[in-house]
Amino acid sequence: MTGKPAINIKIPISKETARGLRVGQYVLLNGIVLTARDKVHKYLFSKRPDAGAMPFSLEGGVIYHCGPIIRQSPEGARVIAAGPTTSARMQMYEPFIIEHYNVRGIMGKGGMSGAVANAMKESGCVYFHAIGGAGALLAQRIKKVSGVWLLEEFGPAEAxxxxxxxxxxxVVTIDSQGNSMHRQIEDLSRQRLEEILISG
Amino acid sequence: MLRLHDGLKEIIKKVATTLPRDVEEALVAACEREPEDSPSRKALENILENVRTAKKNQLPLCQDTGTPVFYASVPKDLSFDTVGKSIYDAVRLATESIPLRPNAVDVLTEKNSGDNTGIAFPEVHFEQSEEGTLSIDVALRGAGCENAGMFYKLPDEGLKAERDLDGVRRCVLDAIYRIQGRACPPYTVGVGIAGTRLTAVRLSRKALMRKLDDESGVGAIRELERRLLAGINRLGIGVMGFGGNCTALGVKINHAHRHTGSYFVDVSVACWANRRGRLVW
Structure with a gap:
């Protein structure tokens, strides 16, 4: 990588750090991220387990929308590929989860709704857009699997x-100031679309 | 003698772990064009590092190894059934050995079969061939891009799309505008124009199997492919939807005759990792 240095982010993330991040910034995350996709989101939303009932703390944490390929062996779980999945599927649950568990970062791909962006603005949380399809590279950046929850119930891709x-x-694409790169790009592309339809 | 399912297993592995050369070259060229420090450039640098990592470690490029899709062109002395059985065997073996993520879910019980096989899963298309060799094209279709596909019935008043190629152009631009960055651009865009819904979808999906330098042999269609590629890249969606000038690597249009009363346009997209390959047996 050349040029402007990436911003290093340590997890857990403080509210101040989250509030300081802006749309368009390229970041490198360090620490523990917790995967959750459709089933875990539904579970957290409907059962609302308290911190004591969970093996991991979401406080200041980063939830990663990811259904990895995991290979189980006697030495433990090995991550084969672990890129982001489409975040929009989780958006009906996310505002509650962000606010209830004090999550500081949601990571996935494709961005999330205005309701989620509002919850992020309210509680000081950002959306990290991971590199979609880069499953092999991202698996290499996972140095250790430090635990798993709900594996029996939901299987390896959903645990x-x-x-x-x-x-x-x-890349930060929704920040806690109410900015969304997804909305900006959509507005720009709508304008361009109108020009292209007229001019060819 | 190597058995057919072993050959198929190898091509599935190649398709899951390496990009077609034309796609990789197009991504390298795109990366050089994006401004340094732009989010799009960073994304492409990571994508290219991912391509190298997956190839070196012989592991899947993406954790969504997709719905396996096969287009088998079968010589007369082989039955579709024999080839079909080998394909199912190969998918089971490949799921275990590569590994692929098990993606086949029973609609009624919601149970995952665990080996990527089930009812009409993988997806297999057969045609009889006059050639003496068996040829099978393989694609891995991730859910993100399969979900993004768009279907149009012309005329469409809202889009001011009439039953002509300008109408087709309006549909394709509308589709990419609506999809935005959600299906991991830069995309390969496949378009099908036909008089039945099934044919339109088949054509648009099959178009994704064409190489990036394979332009239509029909002048008017070729012009539209070029014009649409330029237009899509002017939308400013960019790599991953991060903005910039690289939203698509290619636009491929396939067409059929249509019924006098019908005019359908289907738009399929492949993510940057347009995973396709061919086994000749």
Whole structure:
């Protein structure tokens, strides 16, 4: 990588750090991220387990929308590929989860709704857009699998995995000031579309 | 003698772990064009590092190893059934050995079969071939891009799309505008124009199997492919939807005759990792 240095982010993330991040910044995450996709989101939303009932703390944490390929062996779980999945599927649950568990970062791909962006603005949380399709590279940036929850119930692609990551790359695309790169790009492309339809 | 399912297993592995050369070259060229420090450039640098990592470690490029799709062109002395059985065997073996993520879920019980096989899963298309060799094209279709596909019935008043190629152009631009960055651009865009819904979808999906330098042999269609590629890249969606000038690597249009009363346009997209390959047996 050349030019402007990436911003290093340590997890857990403080509210101040989250509030200081802005749309368009390229970051490298370090610490523990917790995977959660459709089933874990539904579970957290409907059962609302308290901190004591969970093996990991979401406080200041980063939830990663990811259904990894995991290979189980006697030495433990090995991550084969672990890129982001489409975040929009989780958006009906996310405002509650962000506010209830004090989550500081949601990571996935494709961005999330205005309701989620509002919850992020309210509680000081950001959206990290990971590199979609880069499953092999991102698996390399996971240095250790430090635990798993709900594996029996939901299976390896849907369980909550605790991944210890090092220099995990992402771009901030929704910040806690109410800015969304997704909305900006959509507005720009609508304008361009109108020009292209007229001019060819 | 190597058995057919072993050959198929190898091509599935190649398709899951390496990019077609034309796609990789197009991504390298795109990376050089994006401004340094732009989010799009960073994304492409990571994508290219991912391509190298996956190839070196012989592991899947993406954790969504997709719905396996096969287009088998079968010589007369082989039955579709024999080839079909080998394909199912190969998918089971490949799921275990590569590994692929098990993606086949029973609609009623919601149970995952665990080996990527089930009812009409993988997806297999057969045609009889006059050639003496068996040729099978393989694609791995991730859910993100399969979900993004768009279907149009012309005329469409809202889009001011009439039953002509300008109408087709409006549909394709509308589709990419609506999809935005959600299906991991830069995309390969496949378009099908036909008089039945099934044919339109088949054509648009099959178009994704064409190489990036394979332009239509029909002048008007070729012009539209070029014009649409330029237009899509002017939308400013960019790599991963991060903005910039690289939203698509290619636009491929396939067309059929249509019924006098019908005019359908289907738009399929492949993510940057347009995972396709061919086995000739």
């Amino acid at each position: 909550m995995w605790a991944f210890e990551v090092e220099d995990f790359p992402a």
